[in-house]
Amino acid sequence: xxxxxxxxxxxxxxxxxxxxxxxxxxLAGATGLGFSGNAFADGAVLKTRAYADMRSLDPAFSQGVPxxxxxxxxxxxxxQYKSGSEWGWQLDxxxxxxxxxxxxxxxxxxxxxxxxxxxxxxxxxxxxxxFERIIDDKLESSNKPDWSALDHVEVTGERTGTIVLKNAFQxxxxxxxxxxxxxxxxxxxxxxxxxxxxxxxxxxxxPYMHKSWVPKQKTTxxxxxxxxxxxxxxxxxxxYPIDDEKASEIAYEANSIDFTRVSLDSLDRxxxxxxxxxxVAEFPSLFYVWVGMNLSNPKLGNLKLRQAIQYAIxxxxxxxxxxxxxxxxxTGIIAPGLSGxxxxxxxxxxxxxxxxQKLMDESGESNVSLTIDILNKSTxxxxxxxxxxxxxxxxxSLEVRLHEGATFWNLGGNEDxxxxxxxxxxxxxxxxxxxxxxxxxxxxxxxERFGSEEFDKIHTDAQAESDPVKRNQMYQRAQDLMEExxxxxFITHEATPNIYRNTISPALRPDGLPLxxxxxxx
Amino acid sequence: xxxxxKNNSEIVEIFRHLIRDRLGLLGLIIVMLIIGxxxxxxxxxxxxxxxxxxxxxxxxxxxxxxxxxxxLGRDTFSRVIYGGRVALQVALPTIAGALFLGLxxxxxxxxxxxxxxNLILLFFDTVRSFPTVMFALAVVALVGPSLxxxxxxxxxxxxxxxxxxxxxxxxxxxxxxxxxxxxxxxxSTFRIMxxxxxPNVLGPLAVLxxxxxxxxxxxxxxxxxxxxxxxxxxxSWGSLLxxxxxxxxxxxxxxxxGGIPLILITLGFTFLGEALRDVVDPKLxxxxxxx
Numbered sequence: 001x002x003x004x005x006x007x008x009x010x011x012x013x014x015x016x017x018x019x020x021x022x023x024x025x026x027l028a029g030a031t032g033l034g035f036s037g038n039a040f041a042d043g044a045v046l047k048t049r050a051y052a053d054m055r056s057l058d059p060a061f062s063q064g065v066p067x068x069x070x071x072x073x074x075x076x077x078x079x080q081y082k083s084g085s086e087w088g089w090q091l092d093x094x095x096x097x098x099x100x101x102x103x104x105x106x107x108x109x110x111x112x113x114x115x116x117x118x119x120x121x122x123x124x125x126x127x128x129x130x131f132e133r134i135i136d137d138k139l140e141s142s143n144k145p146d147w148s149a150l151d152h153v154e155v156t157g158e159r160t161g162t163i164v165l166k167n168a169f170q171x172x173x174x175x176x177x178x179x180x181x182x183x184x185x186x187x188x189x190x191x192x193x194x195x196x197x198x199x200x201x202x203x204x205x206x207p208y209m210h211k212s213w214v215p216k217q218k219t220t221x222x223x224x225x226x227x228x229x230x231x232x233x234x235x236x237x238x239x240y241p242i243d244d245e246k247a248s249e250i251a252y253e254a255n256s257i258d259f260t261r262v263s264l265d266s267l268d269r270x271x272x273x274x275x276x277x278x279x280v281a282e283f284p285s286l287f288y289v290w291v292g293m294n295l296s297n298p299k300l301g302n303l304k305l306r307q308a309i310q311y312a313i314x315x316x317x318x319x320x321x322x323x324x325x326x327x328x329x330x331t332g333i334i335a336p337g338l339s340g341x342x343x344x345x346x347x348x349x350x351x352x353x354x355x356x357q358k359l360m361d362e363s364g365e366s367n368v369s370l371t372i373d374i375l376n377k378s379t380x381x382x383x384x385x386x387x388x389x390x391x392x393x394x395x396x397s398l399e400v401r402l403h404e405g406a407t408f409w410n411l412g413g414n415e416d417x418x419x420x421x422x423x424x425x426x427x428x429x430x431x432x433x434x435x436x437x438x439x440x441x442x443x444x445x446x447x448e449r450f451g452s453e454e455f456d457k458i459h460t461d462a463q464a465e466s467d468p469v470k471r472n473q474m475y476q477r478a479q480d481l482m483e484e485x486x487x488x489x490f491i492t493h494e495a496t497p498n499i500y501r502n503t504i505s506p507a508l509r510p511d512g513l514p515l516x517x518x519x520x521x522x
Numbered sequence: 523x524x525x526x527x528k529n530n531s532e533i534v535e536i537f538r539h540l541i542r543d544r545l546g547l548l549g550l551i552i553v554m555l556i557i558g559x560x561x562x563x564x565x566x567x568x569x570x571x572x573x574x575x576x577x578x579x580x581x582x583x584x585x586x587x588x589x590x591x592x593x594l595g596r597d598t599f600s601r602v603i604y605g606g607r608v609a610l611q612v613a614l615p616t617i618a619g620a621l622f623l624g625l626x627x628x629x630x631x632x633x634x635x636x637x638x639x640n641l642i643l644l645f646f647d648t649v650r651s652f653p654t655v656m657f658a659l660a661v662v663a664l665v666g667p668s669l670x671x672x673x674x675x676x677x678x679x680x681x682x683x684x685x686x687x688x689x690x691x692x693x694x695x696x697x698x699x700x701x702x703x704x705x706x707x708x709x710s711t712f713r714i715m716x717x718x719x720x721p722n723v724l725g726p727l728a729v730l731x732x733x734x735x736x737x738x739x740x741x742x743x744x745x746x747x748x749x750x751x752x753x754x755x756x757x758s759w760g761s762l763l764x765x766x767x768x769x770x771x772x773x774x775x776x777x778x779x780g781g782i783p784l785i786l787i788t789l790g791f792t793f794l795g796e797a798l799r800d801v802v803d804p805k806l807x808x809x810x811x812x813x
Contacts, residue, residue, distance in 0.1 A: 246768050265593075269771050317576050321594050376749040378768035382593055385754050389574045401666060402749040 044521055046234040046504065048514065049248040049260040052405050053241035054219050057210065058197045059183035060134050060141035063409070065425040065513060068180050070219055070239060073232075073517040074204040076122065077182035078107055079173075083507035083515055087428040089178045093122060093205075095159075102168035102466075103151075109159040112228035115186040115203040122184060122205055124161035128153035129187035131163070139196065142444060145435035146171075146181035149463060168464040170471065171431035179427055207232035207517050216241060216406075221516075233520040243405050244377050252278075252499060259500040259514065263379070264326030267497045277503065283496040283512025286426035288333045288433065291372070291387065291489040294417040296442075296449040299370065304363035306486030307347070309419075311359060312390045313489045314351035322382040327492045332479035333426075333433040335493040339468060340430035340475020345490055346483045353393055360394045369397040372419035373411055376402040380421055383491070387421070412447045420447055423494075428510075430475040434459045437482060448487040455481045539801045546797025552790030556783070560606035567600035572755040580773050590775040592765050598779045601757035606783060608758040612672055612742040613735045619677045621731050624684025625723070629715055631685065632692025639689070646682035654679045654741065662750040672751050676738050687730060691723045726799075733795035736788035743784055759783050 052066040059075065062068055072080070076093035091097065097107040113122040134141045135150050149169035154162040169176070176182055189203035190196065201210050207229060208221040221237040240256075242248040245263035252260050253275050262270060262280075270280050291313060293300045300306055315329040331345040372387065374380040381402065388398040398419070403411065411417060424445075426433055436445035438456045443449065455478055462474040482488045496512030507518030540546040559566055568588075575595030582590045589598035631642040658675040665671055695701060696719065704714055739759070745751035746760025747767070754761065759780050766777030 265769070265772060317574075321574075321576050321579055378764070381749070381754055381764075385594060386574065386576075388755060389572075400754045402753075404663075407663065 044234045045236045045238060046259070046516070046519060047238045047240065047257045048516070049242045049251065049257050050219075050239050051241075051243065051245075051261070052409070053216050054199065054213060054239075055409070056197075057199055057201045059130065059180055059185060060139055060143055060196065061198075062143060062180045062183075064180075066241065069514060069516060070210070070221070071180070071183050072206070072515065073208040073221055073237065074201060074206045074210050074224075075183040075185065076113055076205050077178060077184060078109075078127070079177050079182070080517075081178045081509055081515060083509065083518055085510050087174065087510050089173060093127075093184055099173075102464075103165040105163040105165075105172070107161055107163065110229075111159060113205055114226060115189060115205045116209055116224065116226065117189065117203045119186040119189040119203040122186075123158050124153075124155040126187050127161055127184055128155055129190070130184045131181070133190075133195070134181055143181050145438070145441075146176050146179070146432075148435075148460075168466060170463055170465065171427075171429040174429040175427045175432050179432075208237060211236075232517070237516055237519075239516075241405075243375070246378060249499075258504055259498065259506055259519075261512070262497050262499050264495060264497065265324035267324075267326055270497075270499060274499065277501055278499050279502055281498050281500075281508075281512070283498070283508065283510065284335070284337070285327075285494045285496040286335045286338070286428065286511045287423055287494045287496075288330060288335070288426060289383075289421070289423045289491040289494060290330075290333070291491065292420040292422055292448040293487045294415070294420070294448055295451075295485065295487050296415055297418055299368075299418060302363045302365055303486050304359045305365050305368065308356045308359035308363060308394055309391060309396070310347040310483070310486060310489045311352045311356035312394050312396075313387055314390050315349045315489075315491055317351075317386050317390075318383050318491060321386060322379045323492065323494070326497075327494045330490045330493045332482070332490050333424075333437075334430045334475055334479065335426065338428060338430055339472045340433075340462075340479070342476050342479055346480060347489065351390055351393075356394045360396075366395070368395065369399070370418045371399045371401050372421060373401045373403060373408070373417060374421040375408040375423075376404055384421055387419075412445060413443050415443070415449075417447060421491075422447065425513075426511075430471075431459070431463050434462075434475065434478050448485075450482060450485055450487050452481050452485065536798070536801050540794075540797050543797045543800065545793040546800075549790045549793025549795075549797060552786055553794055556606055556787055556790060557610065559603050560610050563603045563607055567597075567603045569597035569600040571596060571600040571604040571757045580769060582773060582775055589779040590773060592762075592776055593769055596755075596757075598762070598776060601762055602759070602779050602783055604757045605759045605762060605780075608669070608752055608756060609739045609742060609783075609787065611669065612676065613738045616673050616676045616680065616738050617731050617734055619673075620680035621684050621727060623677075624681045624686075625688050625720075625727065627681065628685040628688025629692050629719060629723070632689040633696055633711070633715060633719065642685070642689075646685050649679060650682045652679070655744065658741070658745055659748075659750060662745070667745075667750045667753060669752050669756075672742050672745055676741055680734065680738070683734070684727060684730065687727065688723050691726065692719055695719050695722055729795050729799040732791050732798055735791045736784075739787050740784060743780075 050066040050069055054067055054070050055063045056067055057071060059071060062071060078092060078094040078097055079089040080092040082088040082090045093109055093113050095108045095110045097105060099105045109122055109124060114120060115122065131147055131150055131153050133139055134143055134147045149165045149167055151164045151166045154164055156162060184205070186203040193202050199213055204210060207224055207227045209224045211220040211222045213219045219239040223232045223235050240251070242251060245261060248257065248260040249262050249266055251257045274280050293306050293309065319325060319327055319329055329349040331342040334340040372384055374384050384400045388400060391398045424436065437450055438446070438459050439451040442451060458474050458478045462471050465471040465474060498512055500506050503522055505520045505522045507515040509515060540550055573596065575591070577595065578591050579593050579595040580591065581587055587597050587599065589602060592598055627642050631639045657679060661675050662671055701714060701718060704718060742751055743758065743760030743763060746758040747764045749764065751760055752758045762780030763777060766780050770777055
């Protein structure tokens with residue numbers, strides 16, 4: 001039987017205070033006095049949707065938003081994103097945190113946070129272990145780029161320490177600390193299971209605990225009874241992986257879920273006649289969608305051919321047919337409003353068939369037959385068919401290959417990939433976007449196997465650049481390099497329309513993504 | 523010279539029976555219409571079924587587009603007509619292949635030695651033990667979706683259905699007096715199987731095949747609906763349903779357009795199959811025709 005953790009509690013409980021507490025509880029019960037709904041939730045269950053199934057509960061191997069949506073409520077970070085329309089952070093496990101110079105950040109942990117299953121209080125050693133394991137080459141963490149500037153964490157006391165960076169690292173406060181790589185795990189717990197976990201957490205510390213995961217069906221989180229911070233609002237959070245937004249809309253209307261992102265083509269209808277007791281909210285999105293071309297595939301070895309494809313794709317048609325005019329074309333991987341956003345792309349937004357045909361002729365290629373791998377979602381199928389028609393106009397035959405989520409997200413290691421229609425999540429710093437396209441990520445997240453020394457250098461240098469103008473230019477150049485390689489055609493950043501029941505009060509990032517640990521009842 | 527004349531008269535008799543049986547006639551008409559529209563699709567369809575016309579997307583029915591347009595502005599009526607081709611492209615070779623293999627294996631099982639019968643039955647039971655859709659999804663996941671994959675999967679899972687019917691009939695016929703007489707006169711096994719058993723099992727098998735066509739078409743549509751059937755942009759009734767499902771709140775016409783031909787083909791082949799069964803089974807003859 002699992003032990004619940006109590007020994008880390010720092011509140012002294014003497015015989016007298018215990019008796020006083022017990023008397024008060026008894027009095028409250030006898031007189032019918034209740035605690036506020038905030039203090040004791042009334043058995044509420046929050047049912048929500050994730051756009052993909054959970055893949056890992058190990059922060060070192062978390063694979064983006066769907067994993068973080070589960071990890072954020074069950075682990076603590078030094079700081080967490082704040083909900084609202086402006087990007088910002090708030091203290092979480094840290095009682096205080098301060099950047100003393102470009103490379104040193106001092107922190108003090110709160111004294112009331114502990115790990116479940118008897119793994120004790122959260123200490124600075126846990127922070128050190130959590131962050132340093134991600135940069136350990138032996139672990140081969142897929143999230144190493146998030147902590148690429150970390151040198152080490154110095155433990156100065158039981159709950160105090162200093163994060164020491166190799167160089168100034170601008171994304172620290174916007175990405176690293178409040179997102180995936182900032183999750184703090186229990187050193188003792190992880191070491192007891194060999195240093196890493198998969199989908200079963202060994203000890204957690206957040207307001208919710210992981211109860212169960214039924215692959216492709218549901219992840220269930222329950223309230224952590226030992227949590228000493230602001231009380232969790234729900235007894236249970238059920239997260240259903242539903243790839244397709246249409247399916248999740250139906251689930252919402254059938255009262256099966258309380259919160260979901262909806263498709264853009266449903267937005268007008270939902271705004272004009274929303275389901276009963278529902279709020280429709282629109283947010284700009286940071287996601288980026290693009291068509292990638294695998295540079296290591298000999299069929300795509302010809303630069304002119306790749307450029308012909310770039311010029312042939314008609315993004316405005318995709319915006320109309322796939323996104324129902326609800327999203328705007330993108331110029332790169334960095335959304336408007338973020339440092340490094342480009343006002344224009346190099347190959348334009350609308351198709352330039354004359355240029356495409358000219359490049360095709362110059363390529364010397366004929367009877368070109370290619371494939372495009374896509375995640376099986378209605379938006380993607382529509383987009384792929386437009387691209388298919390666009391390429392047919394310059395004599396390229398394109399076969400559309402549909403994949404279910406689990407298959408699609410494992411395609412990265414396949415060297416035979418040709419074209420890919422892909423979509424990545426993003427955080428509010430351009431560093432996060434370029435991280436996945438450096439040479440080291442080839443075959444991991446860099447499915448195009450794009451490799452550029454200049455790009456890698458920009459990625460490294462820009463993280464330390466404190467001059468916003470220079471940093472902006474650096475990321476713009478990085479995207480130019482991606483586009484010049486012929487391996488990318490940028491499509492859109494999409495948009496994030498959400499619907500939710502008026503019985504809940506969602507806590508959302510400025511890009512509309514949920515912060516479940518801060519959700520409450522309305 | 524007598525044999526062909528007898529065959530002609532049998533065909534005429536079947537037609538007479540179908541004309542007398544109203545539902546059978548309705549089934550025949552529907553089937554002929556579907557087959558005809560599929561065969562002459564280029565002449566009937568007013569538009570190229572894969573040509574995009576994005577400015578005209580998601581339109582309701584009109585004189586310009588009889589069944590409206592989909593999210594890419596493609597004419598839905600043209601896609602329905604061409605979708606019939608895909609349905610028959612899957613159904614006909616699938617049924618023909620399964621029928622042929624089921625016939626051969628069933629006759630061998632029924633007429634051959636006991637150990638061979640047991641072996642073939644084991645094969646049938648093994649194949650049937652896989653739920654068809656799960657088996658299809660597994661194969662598609664391994665080799666990727668395509669028309670040929672769909673045909674292979676449905677054919678493989680249909681063989682036992684025909685094989686078991688043929689085996690049962692063969693077992694019954696092989697103990698008949700006329701077969702024993704043939705055998706005593708020195709007729710070879712091949713002659714007995716081809717001249718006596720085969721003609722007797724073909725009739726019921728044809729009925730079974732006719733009634734199986736809607737099942738096969740429905741299965742193809744189901745796989746295409748799941749994105750595991752024909753690849754985009756090939757029009758199939760299943761992919762029309764999928765598009766329609768995505769846009770059901772914007773334009774219900776797509777799902778109606780994808781659903782109606784599936785209903786029609788099911789009704790048509792079921793009515794036709796039942797009428798044929800009445801003709802083939804002498805005990806039922808006259809009951810159906812007297813309607």
